[in-house]
Amino acid sequence: MELELQKRIASWGQLGAELKQIVSQDPLPDDFEAFLRTVESKNGWFTREQVLHALNAWTAELQADSLKSWLRPYAVKTVAPKTIAVIAAGNIPLVGLHDALSVLMSGHKLQIKLSSSDPLLLPFLFDRLIAIEPAWADFIEVRKDAVRDYDAVIATGSDNTARYFSHYFKDKPHIIRKNRNSVAVLSGDESEAELSGLANDIFRYYGLGCRSVSKLFVPEGYDFDKIFKAVYPWKHLLAHKKYENNYDYNKAVFLMSQFDFLENGFFMIKEDASMASPIASVFYETYSNTAALEQKLDEQKEQIQCIVGGDSYANAIPFGKSQQPGLSDYADGVDTLDFLLKL
Numbered sequence: 001m002e003l004e005l006q007k008r009i010a011s012w013g014q015l016g017a018e019l020k021q022i023v024s025q026d027p028l029p030d031d032f033e034a035f036l037r038t039v040e041s042k043n044g045w046f047t048r049e050q051v052l053h054a055l056n057a058w059t060a061e062l063q064a065d066s067l068k069s070w071l072r073p074y075a076v077k078t079v080a081p082k083t084i085a086v087i088a089a090g091n092i093p094l095v096g097l098h099d100a101l102s103v104l105m106s107g108h109k110l111q112i113k114l115s116s117s118d119p120l121l122l123p124f125l126f127d128r129l130i131a132i133e134p135a136w137a138d139f140i141e142v143r144k145d146a147v148r149d150y151d152a153v154i155a156t157g158s159d160n161t162a163r164y165f166s167h168y169f170k171d172k173p174h175i176i177r178k179n180r181n182s183v184a185v186l187s188g189d190e191s192e193a194e195l196s197g198l199a200n201d202i203f204r205y206y207g208l209g210c211r212s213v214s215k216l217f218v219p220e221g222y223d224f225d226k227i228f229k230a231v232y233p234w235k236h237l238l239a240h241k242k243y244e245n246n247y248d249y250n251k252a253v254f255l256m257s258q259f260d261f262l263e264n265g266f267f268m269i270k271e272d273a274s275m276a277s278p279i280a281s282v283f284y285e286t287y288s289n290t291a292a293l294e295q296k297l298d299e300q301k302e303q304i305q306c307i308v309g310g311d312s313y314a315n316a317i318p319f320g321k322s323q324q325p326g327l328s329d330y331a332d333g334v335d336t337l338d339f340l341l342k343l
Contacts (some may be wrong), residue, residue, distance in 0.1 A: 005076055005179050008105055009067045011133035015060025018128060020027045023055050026111060026330055032199055035124065039093075043117050044242045046093050051121070052204055054093035061327050070327035071105065076336055079107045081139070082343055087155035087165070088122070089177075090115025092205040095248045096122060099154050099336060104139055105203040111141045131188070150343035152343055154336065160305050175339055177332050181275040181304040183215040185293065188222055195230035197320020206243055207279055210305040210331065211277035211322045214277040216269075216284040217293055228264045236267040237280075247280035254281075275303045305332070 020033055021290035036048045060066070088096030091273045096112065100122065105109045114122060123142055130136045147153075152173040155165040163177040171175070182216055201213040216227075237243045245267055254261050254270065261281075262269035287293040290313075297307065306329075309316030330336050 003107070003139065003211070005071075005105075005107075006077075007069070007133060008107075009064055011129060011136065012062055012067055012101065012105070013064035013134050015129050016059050018132075019055055019062065019125075020044065023052055023059065035120075039120050043090070044118060044240075045206055045208060046121075047240065051093045054121075055205065057324060064101065066224075066327065067105070071337075074340065074341055076106065076341065077209055081107055081109045082151035083109045083111050083149060083157070084340065085150035085155075086110060086112040087147070087157070088112055088115050088118070089156040090117030092209040093118065094121050094125075095209070095246060096156075096215060097125070098158075098325075100330070101327075102336045102340055103154075104136070107339060108343070109139045109141070111143060111147050112224065113145075113147050132159065141194075146255040150291070152340075154339075156331070171343060173335055173339070175336065177327045178304060180210045180332060181214045181218060182211050182306045183297070183304055184213045184274070184319070185217045185297075185307060186219070186222065186307040187310060187312045188219045188237055189312075190226070190310060190319070191193045192230065194319040195226055196233075197318070198227070198308065199231040199234055200280060200320050201322040202231065202251075203237060206240075207277075209323065211325065213240060213308055213322060214282055215275050216282055217297075218284055220286045220288050222286065224269055224319075227269065228262075228267075231267055232264070235266050243280060246278065250278040250280055255279075260326070275300070 013224070018023060022029065036051055039046050039051055040048065054165040086096060086103060087127055088099065095118065096114070097286065100110055100112060114281065122292045126136075126140050126142065130140070150172065153165075153169045154175045155169065156161075157165060162176050165174075182201070184201065190198070192240045198213065205212060207214060228332065238247065251263065251268060261268050263269070267282065268281040268294045270277070270281060270283055273285060277283040297304065306311070306322055307316045308319055308322050312321065
């Protein structure tokens, strides 16, 4: 069975339109508000604000024109559908949607094992998609237990689970993703608007995403008061119990370890060579030579999801845009659609 490309695009575009209609209402429909409360009850990090942000971001991508532009460079042909197992992450809302969309747009069948951290959002979208185009029911299988009878695998996890995935799925074509973090390169001349954007890059989704900035590279003698001023509007995160607990715990660890760090009551900045910082903090390193910094980042590129910066740093994502990936911004720089179309 094959679902022609035009119908695939049209149905996903209609899904995007329906989502936009729902999330743009004020107040939101009662049944949708109840759904958001249920989502948060399953995962305290998936607050109403964060889930709505993720849904709004996806409504911008799930438009027929956006989907056509994404697919245009590829030779999307009629194929005998293969079954693609997707082992989804659950660190931020809807993080597995891009893989699911890629599988289904390529003409293959999706067999998805949801993360226990995000068990509701994708089925919600799949149900609406099938209501729009019933033929999708033959292409989507949501698994509560282990995947089986698949032809290829896309799996996302920690460095530890990635080693397990690489061994377990070694006999099948696969994409295995590991831990990555995002960094920001500052010149010291950033505007208030740019630093406000950087604050969003740090705090959106509580810093739990691979595109969340967890490490800063700053010139020697950098004035961190600029960053503390820029992040102040995010102080409301301290009202979120899970964030508050992480802040208190990580601050206690820093203090007991006698680390030097800066803080403002809800956020900490610490000099550290590591890429991954704990929740409610970022690490930083200083630099004096841009060429040497570029070489250092190139040497560590396997640990980096994206680089945020201004015009002074080539190929950097603009400040404030790290959490707004487009359809062609593939995780780990691996072209998922190309992989699927070549199976």
